[in-house]
Amino acid sequence: MPKKIGIEAILIILALVVLVTMPWLTQETYVFHILCLIGINIIFAASLNAILNIGELNLAQSAFMGIGAYASTLLVTRVGLSFWFALPLAALITAVISLLIGLLTLRFRGAYFLLFTFLFAELIRILLSNFGISVFGGIPGLTNIPRPSIELGSLIKISFDSKIEFYYLILLITLGSIAILSRIDRSRTGMIFWAISQSESLTESIGIDSMKFKILGVAIGCFFAGVAGSLYAHFVGIITPTDFAVHSVLAPIAYVVVGGMGTVFGPVIGTTFLMVLSHFFLRELGFYELLVYGLIIVGIIRFMPEGLISIPNFIFSRFPEASGSGK
Amino acid sequence: MKLLKVDNLTKRFGGLVAVNGLDFYIDRGEILGLIGPNGAGKTTVFNMITGAFAPSDGEIVFEGTRITGFKPNRIARLGAVRTFQLTNVFHEMTVLENVILGTHHNSGIGFFQFLHSKSHIRKKDTDALEKATKVIDFLDLTDQIDTLANNLPHGQQRRLEMAIALAVEPKLLLLDEPLQGMNQDEVRDMLSRIQKIRSTGATILLVEHNMKAVTNVCDRVVVLDFGRKLDEGAPTEVMKNPAVIEAYLGIQA
Ligand SMILES: Nc1ncnc2c1ncn2[C@@H]1O[C@H](COP(=O)(O)OP(=O)(O)OP(=O)(O)O)[C@@H](O)[C@H]1O
Ligand SMILES: [Mg+2]
Numbered sequence: 001m002p003k004k005i006g007i008e009a010i011l012i013i014l015a016l017v018v019l020v021t022m023p024w025l026t027q028e029t030y031v032f033h034i035l036c037l038i039g040i041n042i043i044f045a046a047s048l049n050a051i052l053n054i055g056e057l058n059l060a061q062s063a064f065m066g067i068g069a070y071a072s073t074l075l076v077t078r079v080g081l082s083f084w085f086a087l088p089l090a091a092l093i094t095a096v097i098s099l100l101i102g103l104l105t106l107r108f109r110g111a112y113f114l115l116f117t118f119l120f121a122e123l124i125r126i127l128l129s130n131f132g133i134s135v136f137g138g139i140p141g142l143t144n145i146p147r148p149s150i151e152l153g154s155l156i157k158i159s160f161d162s163k164i165e166f167y168y169l170i171l172l173i174t175l176g177s178i179a180i181l182s183r184i185d186r187s188r189t190g191m192i193f194w195a196i197s198q199s200e201s202l203t204e205s206i207g208i209d210s211m212k213f214k215i216l217g218v219a220i221g222c223f224f225a226g227v228a229g230s231l232y233a234h235f236v237g238i239i240t241p242t243d244f245a246v247h248s249v250l251a252p253i254a255y256v257v258v259g260g261m262g263t264v265f266g267p268v269i270g271t272t273f274l275m276v277l278s279h280f281f282l283r284e285l286g287f288y289e290l291l292v293y294g295l296i297i298v299g300i301i302r303f304m305p306e307g308l309i310s311i312p313n314f315i316f317s318r319f320p321e322a323s324g325s326g327k
Numbered sequence: 328m329k330l331l332k333v334d335n336l337t338k339r340f341g342g343l344v345a346v347n348g349l350d351f352y353i354d355r356g357e358i359l360g361l362i363g364p365n366g367a368g369k370t371t372v373f374n375m376i377t378g379a380f381a382p383s384d385g386e387i388v389f390e391g392t393r394i395t396g397f398k399p400n401r402i403a404r405l406g407a408v409r410t411f412q413l414t415n416v417f418h419e420m421t422v423l424e425n426v427i428l429g430t431h432h433n434s435g436i437g438f439f440q441f442l443h444s445k446s447h448i449r450k451k452d453t454d455a456l457e458k459a460t461k462v463i464d465f466l467d468l469t470d471q472i473d474t475l476a477n478n479l480p481h482g483q484q485r486r487l488e489m490a491i492a493l494a495v496e497p498k499l500l501l502l503d504e505p506l507q508g509m510n511q512d513e514v515r516d517m518l519s520r521i522q523k524i525r526s527t528g529a530t531i532l533l534v535e536h537n538m539k540a541v542t543n544v545c546d547r548v549v550v551l552d553f554g555r556k557l558d559e560g561a562p563t564e565v566m567k568n569p570a571v572i573e574a575y576l577g578i579q580a
Contacts, residue, residue: 188431195428198417205377205411206495207403207432 007312019171023164032163034279036235038272039170043177044228045255045267050181050221052261053190054214055197056109057253059246060101060117063124064222066244068094068229070128070136073145073239078135083148087230094226095219102218106211121246128241141240145233166235173231177224182264184220193217194262258300260307269308330355330390330499330530331376331407337384338371338554345371347554349385353499358521358531360541360562363551364574369534370412372551373501376532377409378402389499404432406498410488410505412534418477422468422487425476426459429494459494466490466520482513493524500524501532506540518544542566550574 018025022035044065051058058064072090075081081089105116129139136142147166149159160166184190195203196210196217203210233239252271259270277296282289304310329352336349346368353359361369374380376387378399387395394402417425434455463469466486471479476487485505492500502521506514518540525531535541541548542562550557550565552574558565565571 191424191428192431195417195420198419199415201379201399201411202415202417202491203428204379204399205403205409206429206491207400207408208428209398209400 022167029163032167034275036163036167036170038275039167039174040228040231040235041252041255041275042174042268042271043224043231045252045259045271046178046181046264047221047224047228048249048252049256049261049264049267050184050224051218052256053185053193053197054217055200056106056113056214056218058117058218058221059114059249060121060124061221061225061252062244062246062249063121064094064098064225065229065232066124066128066239066241067097068226069233069239069244070142070229071226072230073142073233074135076146076234077142083146083230083234084150087227090230091223091226094229095223098222099215099219102215106214106218118246121244121249125241125245128244137240139241141238141243142233143238145237145239147237148234170231170235173227177227178264178268181220181224185264189213189216197262254297258297258307260309263307263309266307266309273308328355329353330357331532332388333372333376333385334388335385336372336375336382336387338368338375338380339383345554346375346382346551349551349554349556351549351556351559353530353532355530356525356528357547358525358533358545360545360548361532361534361551362536362538362541362548363557367551368554369551370503371554373409373503373532373534376402377407377501400432403495403497406496407501408492408495408497408499409501410492410503412503412507414481414484414488416476416484416487416491419475421473421475422463422479422490423459423472425487426463426490426494427455429462429491430455430458433496462490462493465493465523467516482509485509486517489520497529499530499532501534503534504536505533506535506537514540538566 022032044061047065048058048061051061068090071093072083072086075086075089076083079086101120105113105120108116128136128141147160148169149157149161151157158165160169192203192208192213195208196213200210229244232243251274255271255274256267257270258274259268260266274293274297278289278293282293285292300308306313332352334350336346337344338346349368349372351359361372363369371380375382376389378394378397378401381396385395386393389402389405389407392405394405394407397405417428420428460469460472463472466489468483468486468490471483476484479487485508489502489505505521506517509517514537521531521533521544533541533545545562547560548562548565549559550568550571557574558568558571
């Protein structure tokens with residue numbers, strides 16, 4: 001349906017214009033602080049979704065974000081790399097570790113996979129809290145993580161100290177991540193991920209090595225969890241093992257489900273909607289905040305099982321004449 | 328010449344022996360029926376030949392290669408491709424996408440093909456597309472080519488399954504009750520297709536409860552009962568064997 005693509009494109013361009021001109025709309029530090037966190041959470045929710053695409057829920061996804069955060073921090077503070085090299089390297093380290101974990105755990109499916117990834121998440125938290133304290137900082141974690149800066153010769157120097165500059169950095173990396181993930185989604189490889197989640201037995205029976213693709217899917221997802229972790233560390237400046245404990249994967253699962261599982265834009269919409277809701281609108285409710293928040297999530301899941309992303313379909317199927325005009 | 332040979336094939340599930348010391352072979356170009364009452368072990372034999380279950384004992388040799396314990400995808404790439412007793416399609420994909428995936432392993436499209444767009448199915452991938460449309464046409468699904476598998480009626484879903492399997496270009500096609508739930512016209516249709524598939528050079532192992540169909544289409548049958556081979560031979564001969572009649576009646580009574 002070409003007319004729907006047209007509307008989507010217009011919405012995306014509109015959103016981009018608003019995002020890019022944001023500093024002219026408001027100078028509120030709080031707004032940029034939350035927008036940065038939304039960007040980081042979008043990358044993380046999308047990474048979670050990438051693994052959901054092969055039909056598994058990875059409860060250790062936060063732990064992999066933690067691996068990215070610690071790796072990036074240590075690469076900057078201990079090895080002396082600049083942030084610009086530390087970020088991709090940390091993401092790569094995260095992906096490689098997930099590759100090894102994937103080899104061990106992906107032969108287990110469903111509930112067993114959940115259990116193993118749960119245990120791995122706990123293992124990482126315990127290791128970071130109790131071992132190599134001189135390096136990992138123990139339970140208090142690592143502090144004073146430097147913000148990135150760009151120095152070209154002695155003339156040009158951009159430091160990302162202010163929230164607004166960091167905002168643009170995160171905006172760029174979030175857009176790049178989403179672009180890459182949606183490219184993968186539309187590729188033959190993405191099609192095979194999707195096939196595996198629908199019927200692994202059939203995928204195997206037509207000669208496709210499902211294990212190879214599942215491991216690749218996990219590695220791609222964890223690469224972006226690593227990106228989110230690195231950004232988080234350098235944005236917030238403090239990381240502790242509990243930031244990445246197993247419970248911290250729960251909110252992003254809600255973002256993915258509310259936005260729409262199995263689509264690239266679902267997690268984007270779900271994360272934005274729920275985080276804007278809770279940080280800008282529900283704060284006034286005080287005591288009732290969590291109650292209302294929970295009710296909204298349950299309501300969306302109950303009445304829109306395919307998530308917010310299905311709203312256009314919902315509208316178009318109700319009013320077919322509205323969709324028939326643009327052709 | 329023998330395409331497939333199984334020797335002393337055995338599968339135990341805890342105390343239950345689902346398949347017990349089974350020997351049989353399939354000649355090239357043959358349609359072999361594998362029949363027997365419910366629970367006789369037919370699907371379990373399929374699962375072992377195609378690698379879904381590792382046998383507890385015994386050997387499977389395909390084209391002279393011992394494939395016992397190989398993974399399903401490897402066996403499929405060697406040329407033994409199955410369909411499933413319970414309808415098994417990629418239900419959220421269109422007919423074309425389903426069949427294109429069947430051509431994937433032969434397409435030369437490598438592992439890290441992120442740039443290989445799905446929309447290229449229609450443009451660049453002319454080989455695969457040609458192959459897929461031919462198979463879709465053969466199974467009379469051309470009108471449904473862009474329909475989601477989920478939205479097809481049962482009979483067409485069964486045909487789609489066969490189309491996916493044929494797209495893999497099997498040397499041995501294993502069909503697990505392909506006529507199940509079909510009306511008489513659909514059955515007749517499917518039988519003539521099965522014969523056509525054989526005439527293009529494929530060999531077929533057919534599990535089916537429809538005895539008339541088995542008699543019509545199979546060159547030879549193997550009868551299973553409680554995991555053991557009860558009889559083997561020409562369909563009409565085997566149906567006369569009192570032990571075979573008893574096995575079937577015994578279950579129905
Ligand atoms: N995965 C499994 N675990 C335990 N027992 C199994 C398993 N698969 C099959 N069985 C048992 O093995 C026996 C043979 O089952 P199988 O499905 O091979 O029979 P079948 O001949 O295909 O029957 P039908 O005609 O009903 O399809 C049955 O008793 C069944 O309950
Ligand atoms: Mg069966």
